[in-house]
Amino acid sequence: MLDVVDIGDRSLDAYRGVAPEAQLEELVRVSQRLRGARILHLNATSYGGGVSEILRSCVPLLRDLGLEAEWKIIRGDDAFFQITKRLHNGLQGAPGDLSETEKALYLGNAQLNAPHLAEGYDFVIVHDPQPAAIAGLARHRGARWIWRCHIDTSHPNPAIWDFLTPYLAAYDAAVFTLENFIPPRFPIRRIAILPPAIDPLSPKNLALPQELARHILEWIGVRLDQPLVTQVSRFDKWKDPLGVVAAYRLVRQRLPQLQLALVSSMALDDPEAWDIYEKVRAETAGDPLIHVFTNLVGVGNVEVNAFQSLSDVVIQKSLREGFGLVVSEALWKGTPVVAGRVGGIPMQMPPGTGGILVDSVEECAESLLHLLRHPQAARLLGESGRERVRHHFLMPRLLLDELLLLERLSG
Numbered sequence: 285m286l287d288v289v290d291i292g293d294r295s296l297d298a299y300r301g302v303a304p305e306a307q308l309e310e311l312v313r314v315s316q317r318l319r320g321a322r323i324l325h326l327n328a329t330s331y332g333g334g335v336s337e338i339l340r341s342c343v344p345l346l347r348d349l350g351l352e353a354e355w356k357i358i359r360g361d362d363a364f365f366q367i368t369k370r371l372h373n374g375l376q377g378a379p380g381d382l383s384e385t386e387k388a389l390y391l392g393n394a395q396l397n398a399p400h401l402a403e404g405y406d407f408v409i410v411h412d413p414q415p416a417a418i419a420g421l422a423r424h425r426g427a428r429w430i431w432r433c434h435i436d437t438s439h440p441n442p443a444i445w446d447f448l449t450p451y452l453a454a455y456d457a458a459v460f461t462l463e464n465f466i467p468p469r470f471p472i473r474r475i476a477i478l479p480p481a482i483d484p485l486s487p488k489n490l491a492l493p494q495e496l497a498r499h500i501l502e503w504i505g506v507r508l509d510q511p512l513v514t515q516v517s518r519f520d521k522w523k524d525p526l527g528v529v530a531a532y533r534l535v536r537q538r539l540p541q542l543q544l545a546l547v548s549s550m551a552l553d554d555p556e557a558w559d560i561y562e563k564v565r566a567e568t569a570g571d572p573l574i575h576v577f578t579n580l581v582g583v584g585n586v587e588v589n590a591f592q593s594l595s596d597v598v599i600q601k602s603l604r605e606g607f608g609l610v611v612s613e614a615l616w617k618g619t620p621v622v623a624g625r626v627g628g629i630p631m632q633m634p635p636g637t638g639g640i641l642v643d644s645v646e647e648c649a650e651s652l653l654h655l656l657r658h659p660q661a662a663r664l665l666g667e668s669g670r671e672r673v674r675h676h677f678l679m680p681r682l683l684l685d686e687l688l689l690l691e692r693l694s695g
């Protein structure tokens with residue numbers, strides 16, 4: 285049942301001159317102490333969303349550092365992913381409960397997947413709620429089990445939280461992005477706080493030549509002689525795509541040439557996305573200045589890179605957010621960001637750095653207008669954001685933090 289995800293080779297040396305040297309050196313030292321350790325990363329999808337982005341970079345680098353790292357995904361059908369999407373929403377506070385049948389289906393999926401987990405791992409890192417019940421069912425308990433929660437679980441819906449908690453009790457440690465994401469009555473004693481990171485060398489983040497980036501966007505119908513703002517996000521209510529359209533329409537009253545691009549990847553484990561996609565299409569139909577793109581029409585990593593590089597401002601108007609990798613991705617390209625003051629976003633954009641934090645559609649519109657009218661100040665903000673990302677949110681820092689945690693757990 286478990287699928288192995290194909291990944292390429294990568295070398296830590298390629299990060300020299302990009303990530304801080306001291307981090308790279310310490311990473312090499314720590315990995316030597318853990319040499320040969322067997323690590324499994326387990327999640328629900330190999331593309332779409334932040335977790336797969338991180339694993340695609342992190343697993344090959346762990347191998348380059350001399351660890352035996354693997355990435356596997358659980359299998360599940362539509363009904364299972366409908367349920368886990370509601371679990372995800374409930375963990376972020378949305379109301380509602382699962383029926384007894386749905387609870388049984390969730391557990392049934394773990395029962396199907398768990399026997400396929402090979403033995404002999406030293407560490408099994410399970411990401412998010414979809415595969416979480418596996419830990420308690422896996423036959424072999426020799427490994428240290430870590431639950432890596434990427435979402436904002438600070439105020440979970442109590443019904444959903446009570447359902448999930450017994451499954452989490454089987455873990456040795458948990459990792460959250462922010463201290464205040466730790467939910468009430470949390471059953472795992474050892475907790476680490478590790479913000480995620482982006483890979484500066486992935487096709488999404490490496491420096492694209494200007495001319496190529498321009499060609500890519502013009503190819504898909506974006507006009508580069510008119511200003512452009514972009515949000516790159518799954519179609520998810522917490523990412524507030526309709527709020528983005530509303531803010532954009534307010535700004536357009538003052539800047540009639542302004543274009544908006546909404547770029548979204550449709551993840552396999554995200555059935556709700558289609559409903560939201562339809563709503564966004566209905567809301568924006570017939571407007572030639574609003575571009576809606578998905579991975580299904582070929583807008584993938586390189587196009588996202590071009591959007592994040594060439595937009596005048598990137599928007600991330602989240603209402604709830606785990607971390608928001610897209611914010612670091614845009615800042616890494618020196619592009620200023622207007623973003624919701626939620627979850628891990630303020631950590632990426634402390635005051636005066638990277639862009640402007642907002643709490644409403646109106647504030648979002650005002651901030652966009654301000655940055656679009658003051659390109660010099662916007663550029664300086666973007667540059668300060670890039671330096672913040674270099675020191676805190678590039679992959680080597682995350683790997684270092686993770687390996688230090690594994691070392692503590694094995695001691």
Ligand code: UDP
Nearest residue numbers: 333334337516517518547548549608609610
């Ligand atoms: N992403 C993408 N194409 C899209 C939309 C999103 O490649 O059309 C990527 C985005 O660049 C980022 C990840 O998906 O790397 C989203 O991570 P984030 O932490 O921002 O949000 P999540 O989807 O995990 O809630």
